Amino acid sequence: MRRHLSNIWRLGIKELWSLWRDPVMLVLIAYTFTVSVYTAGTAMPETLHQAPIAILDEDASPLSARIAAAFYAPQFVAQHLQSPAEMDAAMDAGSITFALAIPPGLQRDVLAGRSAELQLNVDATRMSQAFSGSGYVQQIVLGQVTEFVQRHRTGTALPVDLALRARFNPGLQQMWFGALMQIINNVTLLSIILTGAALIREREHGTIEHLLVMPVTPTEIMLAKVWAMGLVVLLAAWTALQLVVRTLLQVPVEGSIPLFLTGAALCLFATTAMGIWLATLARSMPQFGLLMVLIMLPLQMLSGSMTPRESMPALVQNVMLLAPTTHFVELAQAILYRGAGLDVVWKPFACLLVIGSALFGLSLHRFRKTIAQMA
The missing domain is CATH 3.40.1710.10 (abc type-2 transporter like domain)
Structure with a gap:
């Protein structure tokens, strides 16, 4: 067990060094969790401002x-x-x-x-x-x-007086919604891109063959990519939440940040595995990009981050229960907006754990098959 953990740790460090030497990916990460979050919060098209x-x-x-x-x-x-x-x-x-x-x-x-x-x-x-x-x-x-x-005529008073009380966002400010939802969407987007690109880059550069002759297993290789890329996205999301959302945009966060990051880690476990699975299907980065379009549009548009799931057809609601983003959006909104605790969001946590395990198993099977074809 100690040897397996050591291999996973060292392979993960290798992934981090490889990412550090890729300036394009570093710029993408910085932009995604700074400028993208800021513009999403301040430039919502449906907002009437100035x-x-x-x-x-x-x-x-x-x-x-x-x-x-x-x-x-x-x-x-x-x-x-x-x-x-x-x-x-x-x-x-x-x-x-x-x-x-x-x-x-x-x-x-x-x-x-x-x-x-x-x-x-x-x-x-x-x-x-x-x-x-x-x-x-x-x-x-x-x-x-x-x-x-x-004020100039005697009017008949209405028998009902409707008193409006807006909770969690009393000013009905779109900025509060847009910035946080952009972070949630970017967690999914960037985790799939980083893990998939890392695997395709190794295959294109021929370094995957070096791993095949080393005393490491496909499970160790996958777990190393999952924890390394997941850690990068998790740190970037925490930085965006603290610096851009709370400091720059002055958006209040009601709930526990550690609880939200725990839920994000479970979502990253599922989405990084999904990225590896897509990378095993694609033969090049352009093909991987096209597959990303087919996957990301439904994940973001039908997960509840843009429109409430209750307004969607029942078939779409049921199908999207299999997507990790649906449960991540649910727990993130409950924690960040309404200050929910674990007693409220334990179901999305459990669903993410089950979905992540299933996606990891599917990706591992496909990854082993791909390695066997290359050997």
Whole structure:
């Protein structure tokens, strides 16, 4: 047993030295867990943030002033214009996304019960802001008009008052979701790339033949790659969580970091084995990249990191229970967002252990078969 552990340790150190001499992989790791995480947290396309809106107030009434004052940061950056020509010029120049024109006599018509119309021009080339922002503008205008009318007329109070309480993310900030989910997705992505690339690199350089004449077993070779590449990804994920998410983006983490890293280690056990299995199927790095596309898209899009699994078809939900990323996303969200303990997330932990063992056994069988063909 001591000899087996020594072989696994020394082979793992060899993998780390090989990675250290590969500047492309080092740059990929640094980018994946720094710039990629930061941009995912600050550039969510569906988030309405600092959207430029121009307001043309031709009514100059308390109601129009109330409407104009309702557009403020961080959702909007408002600027007031003096004429329709300025509004058209700003829209044509692309300096504004929304242009709200308040016609003269708006307050008079509203208080008299007559129909009143406001014009909202939208630059639809900025599709993400235009889609979400149009609804925001309509809600703000209607809300301000309703409140203004209720102060001048006797309205009937509604029998139900809905009180909204947002837990775990009271400000509904997309940054909190995007940054953490990017780390979770990158753990899967990078672990598969590193282990698969390490095996293909050895086969292309001929160093795998050197291992075949050494007193080591395929199990020891696989375990060395798993712990070495898994350790690199785990350290990178912890660094991104501490420096980028908590320090730079100021995103609060509610739960236990060691518990999350334990779950990440179980996920890495499964995904690194998957990377070795894909490397045994591919004959070159381009083929490995194509296989990665087929595997990573379902793993990331259907695991619950982008959309809730409950909104997916029942067949997809059941099939994705076999994927390690599904259970990793579940435990990561529970720990990092809701502060869950082991008594809550023990089921995903157990599922990851079972799935990882199965994938490791499958990869080991395929790896032995590949080595036998090369011998």
